[in-house]
Amino acid sequence: MVRLIDYARLSARQLLKKRTRIILTAIGIAIGIAAVVGIISLGEGIRHQAIETVKQQSDLSLIEVTGTVRDGTVIPITESKVALIQGIPHAKSAGPVYRASFSTLRQTYLGVTGIRGEDFSRIFRPAFSSGAFPDPGSNNVVLGYDVAEKLRKYEGIRPGDLFTVVIRDYDPNGAPLDRKLAIRTSGVLKERGDSLDNMVIMDFDSVKAMSGDDVAYNSVYVRIDDPEHVFSVAGDVQSLGLSATGAFQQIESVNRFMDLVILFLSLFAAISLVIGALMIVNTMVMSVYERTREIGVSMAVGASRGDVMTLILIECFYIGIIGGLLGDLLGIAFSFCLNTLGKSYLMAQMGDLFSGFARYDLAIVTPEILVMGFLVAVILSLLSGVYPAMKAAALDPVEAIHHT
Amino acid sequence: MPGIIEADNLTKTYQGTVPALADASFSVDKGEFVTLIGRSGSGKSTLLNILGCLDRPDSGQLRIDGSIVNYGDPAQLVGIRRSKIGFIFQQFNLLPYLTAQENVEYPLLFNYRDPETRAKAAGELLRCVGLFDRRDHLPSELSGGEQQRVSVARALINNPPIVFADEPTGNLDQKTSEDIFRLMRSISQEKKTTFFIVTHERDFGAYADRSFQLRDGTVIDTW
Numbered sequence: 001m002v003r004l005i006d007y008a009r010l011s012a013r014q015l016l017k018k019r020t021r022i023i024l025t026a027i028g029i030a031i032g033i034a035a036v037v038g039i040i041s042l043g044e045g046i047r048h049q050a051i052e053t054v055k056q057q058s059d060l061s062l063i064e065v066t067g068t069v070r071d072g073t074v075i076p077i078t079e080s081k082v083a084l085i086q087g088i089p090h091a092k093s094a095g096p097v098y099r100a101s102f103s104t105l106r107q108t109y110l111g112v113t114g115i116r117g118e119d120f121s122r123i124f125r126p127a128f129s130s131g132a133f134p135d136p137g138s139n140n141v142v143l144g145y146d147v148a149e150k151l152r153k154y155e156g157i158r159p160g161d162l163f164t165v166v167i168r169d170y171d172p173n174g175a176p177l178d179r180k181l182a183i184r185t186s187g188v189l190k191e192r193g194d195s196l197d198n199m200v201i202m203d204f205d206s207v208k209a210m211s212g213d214d215v216a217y218n219s220v221y222v223r224i225d226d227p228e229h230v231f232s233v234a235g236d237v238q239s240l241g242l243s244a245t246g247a248f249q250q251i252e253s254v255n256r257f258m259d260l261v262i263l264f265l266s267l268f269a270a271i272s273l274v275i276g277a278l279m280i281v282n283t284m285v286m287s288v289y290e291r292t293r294e295i296g297v298s299m300a301v302g303a304s305r306g307d308v309m310t311l312i313l314i315e316c317f318y319i320g321i322i323g324g325l326l327g328d329l330l331g332i333a334f335s336f337c338l339n340t341l342g343k344s345y346l347m348a349q350m351g352d353l354f355s356g357f358a359r360y361d362l363a364i365v366t367p368e369i370l371v372m373g374f375l376v377a378v379i380l381s382l383l384s385g386v387y388p389a390m391k392a393a394a395l396d397p398v399e400a401i402h403h404t
Numbered sequence: 405m406p407g408i409i410e411a412d413n414l415t416k417t418y419q420g421t422v423p424a425l426a427d428a429s430f431s432v433d434k435g436e437f438v439t440l441i442g443r444s445g446s447g448k449s450t451l452l453n454i455l456g457c458l459d460r461p462d463s464g465q466l467r468i469d470g471s472i473v474n475y476g477d478p479a480q481l482v483g484i485r486r487s488k489i490g491f492i493f494q495q496f497n498l499l500p501y502l503t504a505q506e507n508v509e510y511p512l513l514f515n516y517r518d519p520e521t522r523a524k525a526a527g528e529l530l531r532c533v534g535l536f537d538r539r540d541h542l543p544s545e546l547s548g549g550e551q552q553r554v555s556v557a558r559a560l561i562n563n564p565p566i567v568f569a570d571e572p573t574g575n576l577d578q579k580t581s582e583d584i585f586r587l588m589r590s591i592s593q594e595k596k597t598t599f600f601i602v603t604h605e606r607d608f609g610a611y612a613d614r615s616f617q618l619r620d621g622t623v624i625d626t627w
Contacts, residue, residue: 300456302515
C-alpha cells in the first residue's frame with residue numbers, strides 16, 4: 001500500500017510536468033463520456049415521460065390472469081388456483097370471471113364479462129352514472145361508458161331498454177347454432193379512460209350457465225394494493241404456471257424498447273470513446289518514448305518490469321479520473337442545455353402535442369449514469385495504458401540508459 | 405575469502421563483430437577501489453553492464469556477494485540490483501522533475517521503504533556528499549559536479565556492497581573530476597564499499613587499490 005501511494009505520488013509528478021498534454025488527452029476521453037452520459041440521460045428522460053403517460057392513461061394495479069398451455073398441457077384456472085392467486089403478497093382481491101360473446105341484431109359485438117357483484121365493486125370500484133349492478137341470476141348487463149355510447153348512437157338502445165342479442169353456439173357437426181336472448185341494461189358506468197369503458201358486465205352465475213363449464217374459469221381479475229408491486233405479483237402469477245396481462249405490459253414494452261434505443265445510441269456515442277482511448281494510447285506511447293532513458297535508469301536502480309508497468313498504468317488511471325470527472329460535468333451541462341434550450345425549442349416546434357413535456361425534464365441525469373460514466377472513463381484509460389505500459393516494461397535497460 | 409565480484413570466463417560477442425569480452429576472469433575483494441581502464445570501444449561498458457546484471461554474457465559465470473547470477477531469473481536480477489549494486493552514470497541520469505533529495509531517495513521507492521526512512525537515509529547521504537543545503541534543488545539548478553555528487557549519494561542509498569561507475573567524470577572538468585574521485589575513495593574506505601569504476605583516463609588509476617585494463621576482450625590486472 002505504501003508502495004502504491006508512493007508510486008501514485010511519483011506518477012502525479014510526471015503528469016504535472018506535462019499537464020497541458022494530459023488535460024488535452026483527458027478532454028478527449030471526457031467528450032466521449034459526456035456524449036454517452038448525455039445520450040443515456042436523454043433516453044432515461046424519454047423513458048420516464050413514456051411511462052408516466054402509460055401510468056396516467058391506464059389502470060396499472062389491475063391485472064388479468066388467464067390459463068396457459070405449457071408443453072401441450074392446458075393449465076386451467078380452477079378454484080384452487082384462485083385461492084393460490086389470492087394468497088400472493090400484495091394481491092388485494094381476486095375475482096374469477098366467465099366470458100361470453102354477444103352480438104346485437106345489427107351485428108355490434110359485445111364481449112361480456114361475468115363477475116360477482118361484490119368482486120366487481122371491490123376490484124373495479126365502479127362509479128355508476130345510472131342504475132346498478134344486475135340482480136343475481138338475471139340477464140341484465142352493466143355497460144361501460146364507451147359501449148353505452150356506441151349502443152345509444154348506432155342502435156338507439158338506452159339504459160332500461162330491453163333488447164335482443166344473438167349468442168352463437170355450434171352443434172355437434174360444427175354448424176353454427178344461433179340463440180336469441182332478451183337482455184336489459186341495468187346500469188351505465190361513468191367514463192374512466194381505461195379498459196372498463198369498453199366492458200359489458202353481467203352476473204357471474206348467468207354467464208357461467210351460458211358457458212356450461214363448471215371446472216375452469218376464463219380468467220381472474222386481480223387488484224394489487226399498489227402499482228409499485230404489479231411486476232412482483234405478475235411474476236408470482238407466472239410462477240403458478242398462469243399468464244398475467246395488464247397495463248403493466250405496456251411499461252415492460254416501453255422499457256424493452258427504450259433499452260434498445262439507448263443501447264444503439266450509446267454505441268454511436270461510444271465511437272468517440274474509442275477515439276479518446278486511442279488518444280491515450282498515443283500520448284502514453286509518446287511519453288514512454290520520451291522517458292526511455294529514465295525508465296532504463298529506474299530499472300538499473302532496482303525497478304522491476306512490474307514496477308515500470310504500474311507507474312505507467314497509474315498515470316493512465318489519473319487520466320481516467322480527470323476524464324471521467326470532466327466527462328460527467330460536460331454530460332450534466334449537455335443535459336442542462338437539453339432541458340432548457342432544447343425543451344423550449346421542441347415545444348415551440350411541436351406545439352400542443354408535446355405540452356406534456358412541460359412538466360418533465362427531457363434528459364434525466366441519475367447518479368447511476370454518472371458513476372457509470374466515471375467508471376467507463378477509468379477502465380477505458382487503464383485498458384488504453386496496457387500497451388504503452390507493456391512497451392515500457394519490455395525496454396532493454398542497457399539500450400534505454402544510452403537512449404538520447 | 406571469496407571476492408565480492410568473481411567473474412569466470414565471461415564472453416560476449418555482438419553479432420558480426422569481434423568479441424567484446426573473451427574469457428574475462430577476475431575477482432574483486434570487498435571494499436576494494438578498482439578502476440578499469442581501456443580505450444573507447446574496448447568492451448568496458450559491456451563488462452560493466454554484465455557485472456551490473458543489466459546485460460547477460462554469452463557464456464561464463466558471475467558471482468555477486470557469493471551467489472551465482474542466474475541471468476534467466478529476472479526476479480533475482482532485480483533483487484541484486486536493489487540490494488547489492490549501486491550505479492553511477494556518465495550522464496548523471498537524475499530525474500529532472502525530482503529534487504536532489506528525491507533523486508537520492510528514488511531507488512528506495514522500489515525497495516518499499518516508508519517516506520520517513522527514505523528521507524532520513526537520503527539526508528544523511530546528502531550531508532556525506534556535501535549537498536545537504538541544496539537538497540531541495542532540481543538537477544537543472546545544480547552544477548555538473550553537484551549533480552554527480554547527488555548521483556553518488558543515490559548509488560549508495562540502498563547501502564549496497566558494490567558501486568559500479570561508468571565514466572563518472574566523463575562530463576566533468578579536471579578539478580571537479582578529482583573531487584568526485586576523492587569523494588568516492590573516501591566513501592569506499594569509510595563504508596567498506598567496493599567501487600568498480602570504468603574510466604578512460606589513466607590518471608585516476610592513482611586513486612585505485614587496483615587497476616584493470618581491458619585489452620582484446622580480456623581483463624589484465626595491471627597491478
